[in-house]
Amino acid sequence: MQIHNLPYRDPGKPDVRSGARFLVWLFRHQLGGQAKALGWGLLNQLAIAGLAVGTGIAVQAVVDRDGRGLALAGLLIAGLGIAIALGDAMVHRATVTNWITAAARVQQLLARKTAELGSVLTRRVAAGEVITVSTSDAEKIGWFVEVVSRFVAAATTVLIVCTALVIYQPALGVVVAIGFPVVALAVLPLLPHASHRADVQREKAGYATELAADTVAGLRVLRGIGGEELFLNRYRAASQEVRGAAVRSARTWSLISAVQVLLPGALMLTVVAYGAKLALDGRITVGELVTVYSAVLLAQHPMRAVEEMALAYSYSQPSAKRAARVLALERSVTATDGDHSRPTGDLYDPVTGLLAPEGLLTAVVCGDPDVAGTLAERLGGHPAGDVVAAPDGDEREPDRAPGGPAAVPSVRLGEVPLDELPLDEARTAVLVQDKEPVLLSGTLRELLDVPSSGRVSASDALGAAQCSDVLDALARASTGTDGTGDPMETPITERGRSLSGGQRQRLALARSLVTDPEVLVLDEPTSAVDSHTEARIAAGIRQLRDARTTVVLASSPLLLDLADRVVLMDGDTVAAVGTHRELLRSEPRYRAVVAREPESGTERTAGVPV
Known part of the structure; x- marks a missing residue:
């Protein structure tokens, strides 16, 4: 695999039973x-x-005043120099390729797992760990994979050198053969x-960095309540813990460095003496002594x-270990091998009893925002209890009997359970936008360049979402204040930080x-806009999604009044x-x-106390 061929078409199915097996x-x-x-590596090291x-031949030739031997030694050294240069360049190229391709494989595996599990992933693993x-973990894993070949080449070279020295000069060769392993x-x-x-x-430094980022992000709020000093x-305390940990780590590494200098030096002095x-x-010649000394010196590499x-x-x-974890x-239910045509029909959740008829705008009212978020994920084929540990793991959901089938039935689109669809087909059929969607960095054109049916243009979608003021702001940002720039080519910062919450939404x-x-x-698609804008957005959604199945989880009367049908949830069941008016x-x-x-006569609402 070469770097220019990345990414892999299929990164493979990893062995995640342990960190060592994964490596x-x-x-x-x-x-x-x-x-x-x-x-x-062998060419370079040998x-x-x-x-x-x-070097030994050259020194002995000088001692013996042998011009021909000296010339031969010079030619040998020149040839070895060419081999060293070629081997060093090519081994660097090969090992860096191994490093990058291994790291890329890990990242592709992680990206595939993230796409497979969706937002449920962060319920099992912290987003920071992902x-x-x-x-950094992908780089360290790639580093190990890259080092293996150089290690094998180095170990082979040391073994050959020790064997050759024992044969060439047994008295000194035995000392070297014993000293190298030590x-x-x-x-x-x-x-x-x-x-x-x-x-x-690293853990303490990561905590300190996270604490600093949170402090900066919430500085306005902290100043409002006088919490900056706290x-x-x-x-400061976290920073001092990082400093102490760094000092303790440096002491250990300095000891290792000292050992790496002291022992080779001691071996060299022993060989020389x-x-x-x-x-x-008179038991060895000067050339033999120089040869053994040079071999020991060069073997340090x-x-x-x-x-x-x-x-x-x-x-x-x-x-x-973290990557393997x-x-x-895994998803609790995997796609079947059967062929499914593109599913159509009503969207039905057998757990809650929620039915969204095909081609209609269905509004769902939940008193609890967490219930609404969980329901939205279920409707998209991502139930909260849909992730379990691998076979060797010990984590299981409460609704799953050990070793048994999934206890929670899947949401169905028409007659097809979403869990039995291949992942890409399920994602194409049902799209869920949560209440806090993320905008990636790039231009507005790139933001809207997503897989689509092609029936809805970017201008129609922006119009339905009432983004005219956003386009004006982006146009001004691209050219200054005259507003003549192309808003579609204006860069949007990471997570849309340069935009307001309503604009991002x-x-x-x-x-x-x-x-x-x-x-x-759509889960609360208008929670960050004013009522006038919300009314226009509701009308835009209704018009653009005409004859298309749409589910909106909201409690806004402006949205509910335009829905074909409204479903009231009482906890996790249809009430x-x-x-809306009925x-x-x-x-x-x-x-x-x-x-x-x-x-x-009661003190409760649909899922939330009054």
């Missing part, structure tokens, strides 16, 4: 790239080790402790790869209308069905939610 799975899927990196032979896995393995007992301290430091003191004694005794491997594994293990989450509504799905579910006349619980009138 092994990633490595197995890069055997071609690993073999290429190993080959170039050429570096071969310089010791060339971001960590897709960024030097390589000496820091291993310290690495887990150092890795743990580094993890603690949050600043919290940040013992070799000099052997040379003085592959030894660093051995240490890097241990370090990369220590860092990647927690990252792989996220990727292990209307742009998100326009994006949903452009999509033109078979069924559109009454009718038009329910106002006949249903006290409906008036308690919509008109804010207390029910006579």
